[in-house]
Amino acid sequence: MDAKIAQYLETCLDCKACMKGCPMLYAHTDSPKNLLLRFTREKPSSATAFSCASCGLCAHVCPKDIDFGALFQGTKEHYAADQKVLKKYGYGAVMFHQKQSFSKRFSTLKSFTAGAYRHMAFMPGCALSSYSPSLIYTVFDYLRSQLPGIGIIQQCCGTPTRMMGDTAQFHIYRSRLESDLAAMGATTVVTACENCYMSIKNHSPHITIVSLYSLLNEIGVPKTAIDRYRSYDAVALHDPCPTRFESALQEDVRALMHTIGLSFEEFKFNRDKTQCCGSGGMMELSAPHLAKAQMQSRAAQTQCESIVSYCQSCAESMSKGGKNGLHLLDFIFMPHRLKRQAKQGVLKKWYNRYRSRRMIERL
Ligand code: SF4
Numbered sequence: 531m532d533a534k535i536a537q538y539l540e541t542c543l544d545c546k547a548c549m550k551g552c553p554m555l556y557a558h559t560d561s562p563k564n565l566l567l568r569f570t571r572e573k574p575s576s577a578t579a580f581s582c583a584s585c586g587l588c589a590h591v592c593p594k595d596i597d598f599g600a601l602f603q604g605t606k607e608h609y610a611a612d613q614k615v616l617k618k619y620g621y622g623a624v625m626f627h628q629k630q631s632f633s634k635r636f637s638t639l640k641s642f643t644a645g646a647y648r649h650m651a652f653m654p655g656c657a658l659s660s661y662s663p664s665l666i667y668t669v670f671d672y673l674r675s676q677l678p679g680i681g682i683i684q685q686c687c688g689t690p691t692r693m694m695g696d697t698a699q700f701h702i703y704r705s706r707l708e709s710d711l712a713a714m715g716a717t718t719v720v721t722a723c724e725n726c727y728m729s730i731k732n733h734s735p736h737i738t739i740v741s742l743y744s745l746l747n748e749i750g751v752p753k754t755a756i757d758r759y760r761s762y763d764a765v766a767l768h769d770p771c772p773t774r775f776e777s778a779l780q781e782d783v784r785a786l787m788h789t790i791g792l793s794f795e796e797f798k799f800n801r802d803k804t805q806c807c808g809s810g811g812m813m814e815l816s817a818p819h820l821a822k823a824q825m826q827s828r829a830a831q832t833q834c835e836s837i838v839s840y841c842q843s844c845a846e847s848m849s850k851g852g853k854n855g856l857h858l859l860d861f862i863f864m865p866h867r868l869k870r871q872a873k874q875g876v877l878k879k880w881y882n883r884y885r886s887r888r889m890i891e892r893l
């Protein structure tokens with residue numbers, strides 16, 4: 531890492547392109563070159579590293595390929611050897627979340643013995659299960675009608691643990707997910723979550739990963755959703771940062787919005803240049819003041835009152851940032867409740883996940 535920092539320092543132009551749209555660099559320096567100089571003398575502090583959202587924007591916009599995100603992720607992994615340091619940045623809450631997410635109370639799977647699509651499993655992801663068991667039920671019911679035999683798995687991909695730098699524990703969770711998928715006979719995962727998508731794509735390459743949004747674009751949406759929103763006010767479309775380089779997925783989302791007749795405005799910083807919603811890298815726990823500021827800053831970048839996303843964490847962040855955050859899946863599957871997402875506390879979210887698990891087991 532030291533040789534890398536020296537190389538970064540030598541090549542950095544101090545143009546500050548990496549700072550625009552980054553939720554945290556401006557809070558630690560007004561000169562990336564000076565920051566790199568400091569890192570040649572001392573390791574980045576834990577407070578600096580744990581305020582990184584791992585959004586990947588800095589490396590993408592840097593003309594010299596300098597990757598602060600990777601540097602801070604490496605630093606988090608260094609500090610992860612000391613649980614006391616990790617706990618200062620909210621790892622206790624992450625550990626609780628992860629333990630519960632993999633527990634029998636909140637995780638489950640269901641496979642079926644007949645149907646041509648038994649090799650597929652729908653994985654809604656933690657945020658969507660916490661948000662709405664009825665949405666998951668409705669989406670899965672539709673998938674089953676189109677893809678007989680598809681199974682379902684309610685489990686976490688382990689990203690929160692990886693984001694905190696605890697890679698050893700992350701690989702334990704990743705293996706657990708892989709074994710459960712193997713037990714179901716699932717070789718293809720269909721996911722609604724952008725973190726699950728990237729985690730499986732990058733860390734379990736033997737599994738085929740498919741975005742639910744691409745799949746819906748291919749198989750079609752329910753007839754009741756087609757052209758349904760022609761008279762709906764225009765919304766803004768926020769692209770989640772984990773899938774910033776998944777251009778086909780981003781196109782499929784836009785095609786779905788056209789199919790349902792929903793007019794939308796693009797953010798100036800969209801697609802591969804999208805900005806973090808403020809919940810990346812577990813920032814809400816590790817640097818809550820920066821997370822809140824990023825939510826407000828991102829939400830204020832559009833005149834539209836409603837901001838639609840295809841990630842439930844992003845939709846929630848846009849509401850926390852002062853706008854009306856909505857999920858694309860509600861437009862397609864739950865049109866009766868489109869006004870606003872209900873605010874839900876932590877207990878209600880866990881209860882939703884419990885209900886979602888029960889619902890899956892009753893299938
Ligand atoms: S964008 Fe790259 S070259 Fe420009 S200041 Fe940031 S790290 Fe340096």
Ligand code: SF4
Nearest residue numbers: 552583585586588599
């Ligand atoms: S990865 Fe994102 S949050 Fe981290 S330094 Fe780069 S732009 Fe900032």
